[in-house]
Amino acid sequence: MKHIEPQDHQGSGHNHNDCIDSALATAEILCVQQGQRLTKVRRRALELIWESHRPLGAYQLLAKLAEEGFNSAPPTVYRALDFLLAAGLIHKVESMNAYLGCAHADKAHKGYFLICDDCHNVMEFDYQDIHAALIAKAAQQGFELRAETIELTGLCAKCRSKVAGANA
Amino acid sequence: MKHIEPQDHQGSGHNHNDCIDSALATAEILCVQQGQRLTKVRRRALELIWESHRPLGAYQLLAKLAEEGFNSAPPTVYRALDFLLAAGLIHKVESMNAYLGCAHADKAHKGYFLICDDCHNVMEFDYQDIHAALIAKAAQQGFELRAETIELTGLCAKCRSKVAGANA
DNA sequence: GTTTGAAGTGTTATATCATAACAATTCAAA
């Protein structure tokens, strides 16, 4: 069982800017390697998604881009999102219709998420045991797995103690 | 590891009407037990969802209901869907924005799905091992699990052989 | 350095999914 990589860093006492910088650097390298162009709007979209501590909706992102002088029509943002998704630089959280920076874009992986119902923070985790079990389970049915959407919701540790405190 | 309960029955040589009847009968019993009212529109919505072999979109369902003289405004269908979801009689497939009859509404369970990218059929499966592992994994992080969205996409056995045949 | 063609972007319009708010009706318990 591997450890969780926290996707959200609020309160963890470190400089989130480092994460953004690191994610952007990784993105640049990956795009060059794959002959993809990380254009201005794509790059800025990725930064903005990373700057948000929570999954960002397409129209929230569009508003931020528009503020900075980018074209403010929906296709702009959806094209950027499509690119970033295809490049594995972000994930879509299906149950929230929102988008999240991926902290390990350089490693092939699935996005497994723990989503807090209260603070809406999301942790991405990697869990090879479950992944292997799901592949095996699907194969048993003659099913060839392509993608996995694993989104778990509930209460994070911080919000649980907050609730407990309120009740005390 | 438990066996898969096929949610879609096309080609499996049995009478799908039996499944619908059984699901409806279960629904009636559950509603009575819980003091809930399975009204005309709710009942018919559930039947229509079951009659579809694939997850049904809210507006597809709305169109079918409208054909039969039910009110054709969106709130009608979303209210029915909300009721059926809350009662555990249907599931929402988040990655498709579509709704699916639940074959074991009488047993508390999570909806785990195998979704074919090609024919869009969906199989629901129950997998206690994974469920337990996910709970444990979440608990390890101090996270209290409430709901799970597990949606696996790929190619079902039938579509795999179809593709193989086309290439032969 | 010009051509050229593919990739990317701008723009308008529209499709698709979902809910807010308030009025009217139904239905069972008091």
Place this chain on the structure above:
DNA sequence: TTTGAATTGTTATGATATAACACTTCAAAC
């Protein structure tokens, strides 16, 4: 039968996403 909660009707709007076609950019081929 009243009465109040649940349900449904109705209008409007919000939220998410894509189609279609024109225009621009940019790098490789010439």
